[in-house]
Amino acid sequence: MNFADQLVEAVRRKRNPVVVGIDPRPEELPGGFLDRFPGDRAGVAAALKAFGCDVLDVVAPLVPAVKFQSAFYEAYGPEGLAALHATVEHAKSRGAIVLFDGKRNDIGSTAEAYARAYLGKVPIGGAFEPPWHADAITVNPYLGTDGITPFVRVAAREQKGVFVLVRTSNASAREFQDLVADGKPLYRHVAEKLLTWGAGHAGESGYNLVGAVVGATYPQELAELREAMPGILFLVPGYGVQGGTAKDIAPAFDEHGLGAIVNNSRGITFAYERPHLAAQFPGNWQGAVEQAVRDMIQDLAANTSAGRLRD
Numbered sequence: 001m002n003f004a005d006q007l008v009e010a011v012r013r014k015r016n017p018v019v020v021g022i023d024p025r026p027e028e029l030p031g032g033f034l035d036r037f038p039g040d041r042a043g044v045a046a047a048l049k050a051f052g053c054d055v056l057d058v059v060a061p062l063v064p065a066v067k068f069q070s071a072f073y074e075a076y077g078p079e080g081l082a083a084l085h086a087t088v089e090h091a092k093s094r095g096a097i098v099l100f101d102g103k104r105n106d107i108g109s110t111a112e113a114y115a116r117a118y119l120g121k122v123p124i125g126g127a128f129e130p131p132w133h134a135d136a137i138t139v140n141p142y143l144g145t146d147g148i149t150p151f152v153r154v155a156a157r158e159q160k161g162v163f164v165l166v167r168t169s170n171a172s173a174r175e176f177q178d179l180v181a182d183g184k185p186l187y188r189h190v191a192e193k194l195l196t197w198g199a200g201h202a203g204e205s206g207y208n209l210v211g212a213v214v215g216a217t218y219p220q221e222l223a224e225l226r227e228a229m230p231g232i233l234f235l236v237p238g239y240g241v242q243g244g245t246a247k248d249i250a251p252a253f254d255e256h257g258l259g260a261i262v263n264n265s266r267g268i269t270f271a272y273e274r275p276h277l278a279a280q281f282p283g284n285w286q287g288a289v290e291q292a293v294r295d296m297i298q299d300l301a302a303n304t305s306a307g308r309l310r311d
């Protein structure tokens with residue numbers, strides 16, 4: 001099944017468009033969590049894996065997808081990457097769609113290697129094996145078309161997805177993305193190109209396996225991009241800790257509550273640090289995480305057309 005159709009089906013089944021971001025930071029693990037593990041790098045990696053799996057046990061039954069931020073695992077070297085791999089497997093076993101946030105790209109031939117690594121299969125001993133079981137990957141468009149098409153080709157073959165950075169959520173996003181060329185800001189050129197990269201890859205849902213990363217923190221641009229890119233799924237980061245609100249991202253959705261999935265990482269995985277949830281769930285960090293997911297689902301349902309998913 002086309003990746004977009006898989007994602008739309010999962011959003012409909014879970015009746016919400018929430019993506020829980022797994023961005024584990026050892027210093028923010030629940031009190032005493034780290035002490036259960038040896039104090040070396042392998043121990044920290046084991047703690048990240050245990051924490052990620054515990055979070056998944058709570059959130060996977062509630063939301064359609066999870067997003068792993070590779071950086072927090074890469075920080076702990078090979079042991080960190082092994083922890084990421086094991087946690088991705090756990091997410092898959094729990095039925096979640098897995099987004100790998102690595103923002104990969106390079107010249108075409110190297111992009112092909114990234115695409116095979118994360119979305120496809122590599123030759124090992126006469127057979128082909130998938131090294132990572134991601135369902136979709138984030139990619140950086142800065143290198144242009146030859147850096148993107150290998151991802152799209154492999155994704156189409158393997159029924160996977162690609163999310164291209166179009167308008168990022170960070171404070172410096174304007175620095176390059178707003179530079180005007182041929183009368184339009186750069187991010188609008190990327191949006192136009194994205195439509196050509198996705199040509200021929202729409203699923204039965206009408207959405208495309210090539211999606212766009214569009215930050216919640218630039219609501220005007222988000223609304224413009226929705227107009228410019230019908231049929232493109234938006235992966236929306238920046239809700240919550242970065243300041244984006246449900247009202248800001250309402251235009252990203254179509255009238256059926258589809259068309260966008262909304263990520264929240266720190267606001268959910270470290271929910272037990274928020275005073276009202278700490279008070280409501282003393283000594284029960286997973287309870288706080290679950291409540292944070294339910295609150296976000298409710299917020300999106302009340303303030304965007306995602307509420308129609310409940311009809």
Ligand SMILES: O=c1ccn([C@@H]2O[C@H](COP(=O)(O)O)[C@@H](O)[C@H]2O)c(=O)[nH]1
Nearest residue numbers: 069168169215237238241242264265266
């Ligand atoms: O434009 C972008 C692209 C990616 N991200 C990533 O999403 C999460 C956001 O984390 P929060 O804790 O919900 O702020 C993180 O992994 C970023 O690397 C983004 O924020 N903006």
